Amino acid sequence: MRYEKNMKVLALGGSGDMGRMAIAVMLDFPDLVTSITIADKNYENAKAFVGMVDSDKLSAVEIDVTEHDKLVKLISDHDLVVNTVGPFYKFEVPILEAAIEAKKDYLDISDDWKPTLDSLELDEKAKNAGISAIIGMGASPGITNIMAVQACSKLDEIDEIITAFGYSLETKAGRKPKYYIKPEKFAKNLNLEVGAMEGTAPKGKANAALMHLLKATIEKIPTFKDGKRIEIDPLTETETRYEFPGFKDMYTVHLGHPEPVTLPRTIKANTVSLVMYVGETATEITRKYSQKIKNKELTIEEGGYAVGKEWDELGKQTLQVRDQEMLNQYLGGPPVLSVIAIGTKDGKRKKIGVALAHEPFGGMPGETSIPLGIVTIMVIEGKITQKGVLTPEEIFKDNPMEFFNRIAPYCGRNLTGKDILIEREEDI
Numbered sequence: 349m350r351y352e353k354n355m356k357v358l359a360l361g362g363s364g365d366m367g368r369m370a371i372a373v374m375l376d377f378p379d380l381v382t383s384i385t386i387a388d389k390n391y392e393n394a395k396a397f398v399g400m401v402d403s404d405k406l407s408a409v410e411i412d413v414t415e416h417d418k419l420v421k422l423i424s425d426h427d428l429v430v431n432t433v434g435p436f437y438k439f440e441v442p443i444l445e446a447a448i449e450a451k452k453d454y455l456d457i458s459d460d461w462k463p464t465l466d467s468l469e470l471d472e473k474a475k476n477a478g479i480s481a482i483i484g485m486g487a488s489p490g491i492t493n494i495m496a497v498q499a500c501s502k503l504d505e506i507d508e509i510i511t512a513f514g515y516s517l518e519t520k521a522g523r524k525p526k527y528y529i530k531p532e533k534f535a536k537n538l539n540l541e542v543g544a545m546e547g548t549a550p551k552g553k554a555n556a557a558l559m560h561l562l563k564a565t566i567e568k569i570p571t572f573k574d575g576k577r578i579e580i581d582p583l584t585e586t587e588t589r590y591e592f593p594g595f596k597d598m599y600t601v602h603l604g605h606p607e608p609v610t611l612p613r614t615i616k617a618n619t620v621s622l623v624m625y626v627g628e629t630a631t632e633i634t635r636k637y638s639q640k641i642k643n644k645e646l647t648i649e650e651g652g653y654a655v656g657k658e659w660d661e662l663g664k665q666t667l668q669v670r671d672q673e674m675l676n677q678y679l680g681g682p683p684v685l686s687v688i689a690i691g692t693k694d695g696k697r698k699k700i701g702v703a704l705a706h707e708p709f710g711g712m713p714g715e716t717s718i719p720l721g722i723v724t725i726m727v728i729e730g731k732i733t734q735k736g737v738l739t740p741e742e743i744f745k746d747n748p749m750e751f752f753n754r755i756a757p758y759c760g761r762n763l764t765g766k767d768i769l770i771e772r773e774e775d776i
């Protein structure tokens with residue numbers, strides 16, 4: 349099949365953990381992508397990454413995304429911008445505003461709820477600019493939102509949606525994309541270290557994912573209950589344990605993420621929440637450093653680095669020492685990403701569970717940025733044409749399996765969307 353348009357892609361933060369994975373996916377479609385510019389404040393990292401990848405489509409450029417006019421000019425020289433610059437509570441809105449000003453399509457993996465709401469306020473401006481601005485196209489939000497669409501499609505009426513992510517010893521991982529540069533290889537000779545959640549960061553510094561995690565624990569967070577958005581304390585234990593059909597019940601806490609503020613815009617439900625299951629011990633570590641930040645004993649970056657160190661040690665204790673008490677916090681639990689929808693079907697109360705049984709290769713970068721890369725390709729193909737600021741559930745509200753069919757090859761050989769999902773139904 350011939351495509352009418354090749355694209356020049358700008359990858360902001362492209363040499364970071366998330367960016368490298370999204371770029372690897374895009375490079376799997378050489379007939380669609382003319383070039384990819386790796387733009388980073390750290391030009392040496394961008395250049396090093398370009399030198400590691402066996403592709404003549406990549407080039408490096410230095411950019412400080414806080415310099416608005418330079419950013420608009422750089423975006424204007426491309427057809428589409430992919431933003432993986434974190435933490436998003438700092439950078440999402442100004443970068444989106446620059447893309448709107450440059451009138452270029454935009455995608456990101458933002459997982460912060462406040463900038464998500466602020467970005468949605470730019471919908472009319474994006475429509476007037478004639479662009480598609482797709483936000484939160486990662487794992488959570490992203491995959492979880494689309495699993496919620498799939499789960500709710502099995503019900504006539506929806507009472508409650510629980511989106512969830514956590515740590516699992518059960519999920520199977522897929523194949524490594526050909527052009528992906530692993531964190532260990534990238535870290536070598538770049539004064540970086542590989543830490544918690546398989547991320548890279550300068551030695552002694554927290555990666556953006558851990559800074560985001562702690563940011564989501566230090567102030568009130570939104571959830572959606574009884575038909576309205578309310579604020580609750582972060583890391584609050586859920587009223588009951590997380591009961592995904594066919595798996596062990598899990599200890600869960602509320603966390604500040606975009607799903608509760610975006611899903612009710614597309615799916616009519618009384619209650620929508622986002623919960624995390626990483627075990628009681630890891631949750632207590634997070635609470636400890638969250639409190640230190642609230643007390644102004646640590647900055648978010650210092651706290652994020654400390655959490656990462658303790659989580660790494662916890663992982664070694666759990667997996668290498670085979671500490672049975674620790675293992676019991678995870679064994680038998682649902683996969684890393686899962687959703688429960690509760691409602692009625694044909695007049696009967698039902699619980700629908702949808703989870704990702706086979707995840708993309710690479711842990712968090714794969715779960716987050718393979719979806720980003722695939723949806724970027726779908727925009728280039730002309731498969732996504734809606735204009736404005738869009739969430740994942742809006743894009744795939746009519747055909748969620750189209751998304752899962754597209755990421756399935758990265759979850760394992762010869763798999764389809766149905767193969768990579770666990771779908772469970774039970775009467776309640």
